[in-house]
Amino acid sequence: MNILIITQYFYPENFKSNDLAFELKNRGHQVTVLTGLPNYPEGKIFEGYGFFKNREQTINGVKVIRSLLLPRGKGGGLRLFANYYSFAFFASVKAFFLGLNNRFDAIIVHEPSPITQYYPALLMNKLWKIPVYFWVMDLWPESLSIAGGVKNKFVLSYYTKVIKGFYKNSEKILITSKGFRGAINEKGDFNNKIVYFPNWAEDxxxxxxxxxxxxxxxxxxxxxxxxxxxxxxxxxxxxxxxxxxxxxxxxxxxxxxxxxxxxxxxxxxxxxxxxxxxxxxxxxxxxxxxxxxxxxxxxxxxxxxxxxxxxxxxxxxxxxxxxxxxxxxxxxxxxxxxxxxxxxxxxxxxxxxxxxxxxxxxxxxxxxxxxxxxxxxxxxxxxxxxxxxxxxxxxxxxxxxxx
Structure with a gap:
């Protein structure tokens, strides 16, 4: 299969998206990763990467395309907001041209947070009907409220509507914890889409x-x-x-x-x-x-x-x-x-x-x-x-x- 993985975090950052991409490639699939410039967790762009550096790479046979983003800095609220949405915007631009020039069989969105990583996949799904498999590792807006300290009811209501749309748009919703099922179904009848897909340990x-x-x-x-x-x-x-x-x-x-x-x-x-x-x-x-x-x-x-x-x-x-x-x-x-x-x-x-x-x-x-x-x-x-x-x-x- 020709598979596109969309994730804000990828090698040399240490996330499960690395294992996913490299293992699928080892199994004979054609794998492309649309990601950002690495900056987690330090908050600054890693050495060797930048506006003109390593924007496109091949790593272990996986084609890696890096969109621009504003690095997360020290992780304050406004800076994280800018980090999340700058990736969503620039990755969506990249996704448009990727969709014009490639025939992908499936898109996997790797979501340890934020949910804004879904926007490029949404664009490609709407334009080219590519099925999206949403790998949910963090519940929103619950995580935004609890871990992020956001209490504004308007903001939480907005993200509840956003995540409902993402769930509705997904072919399947992959959950890392069985306990996520109830929280997701509270936002709509998504039970038939939900599949338990747990984490693993790196080799x-x-x-x-x-x-x-x-x-x-x-x-x-x-x-x-x-x-x-x-x-x-x-x-x-x-x-x-x-x-x-x-x-x-x-x-x-x-x-x-x-x-x-x-x-x-x-x-x-x-x-x-x-x-x-x-x-x-x-x-x-x-x-x-x-x-x-x-x-x-x-x-x-x-x-x-x-x-x-x-x-x-x-x-x-x-x-x-x-x-x-x-x-x-x-x-x-x-x-x-x-x-x-x-x-x-x-x-x-x-x-x-x-x-x-x-x-x-x-x-x-x-x-x-x-x-x-x-x-x-x-x-x-x-x-x-x-x-x-x-x-x-x-x-x-x-x-x-x-x-």
Missing amino acids: AISEGSKDFPIPPMPEGFKVMFAGNIGEAQDLDNIMRAALQLKEKKNIKFILVGDGRKMPFVKEFVEQNDLHDTVNIMGRFPVEAMSSFFDKADVMLVTLKDDPIFNLTVPAKLQAYMSASKPVIAMLNGEGADNILDAGCGFTVDAGDYSALAETIVKASELSSEELQKLGSNSRKYYAENFKMSACISNLENIISKKA
Whole structure:
């Protein structure tokens, strides 16, 4: 098939769109990616890219076309608005000419946020009737309200109407969490369009080498959090748990990643003198994750206590499971259910930092054999439910109308 993937985020940015494009190409499909100039998460255009640099590339056999956009900067509301809509506008212009010169069988919109990434696909669907498969990884306008802090009723009502139109226009709506089904159906009768299409772990994690050079790890029971350090991940309560465990010098929190909450984390560590127990590693490429995970005793996954996050399964959970690691979770909903079903760790209610601290102490007292058993359960559940090869095979069936 001749497949177009539309996404604001693509290599060298680290998103699932990379795996999707390269794996479809490896399976013999012709794949084109319409994306923007890479600038996530730092907020500035990556070195080597620009108005006249690498606007068109071929990466691993995938044709990559980059539209202009205003970089996200430090992520303030107006700057993000400009970032989202500048991509939507310039990518729509690119999409028009792509549609004139190509015969695409399907368009996949990869949407971890914002929904404005859908506009170029909408244009191509209206002009050339190309079916659009909407891969929903973030619910709007709920995410805009909760994670983005937008409370204006007019704005939320506007985006509710917009997303209804996108759902109506889609051939299929691919959801990463089963909990999304109800929230989407509240906006219309879309049940027959909805298909469960979960996240997976990158091969660099699930099958990766453990020899990537990383900083030395502290001695002790290592509780590792890896990924985006953002608002949704409830770093406030992770830090409160760390403060509660301040005198437990054997327990070490390891933070791998970066994001909008990192300044808060650094300030909290400084103000509360947590340097002995909280270790900030910084951001590393996905290829390093296997080496980091190998050094951890347990992995930590958290989300804030909010209805939208209770419907969400964090993508890092699949990564943790693929690496055969025990998991401690401070979240509600489907993510917690996955951990309990797998028998691979411990869950506490979202926001309950005292219970998190107690659970970490409990886990630190387990034998290596007990921890290894939990890790084996993680890997088994991942292989049965979240393996990339099975997910992409399912997607091929969906877009070829066989499922």
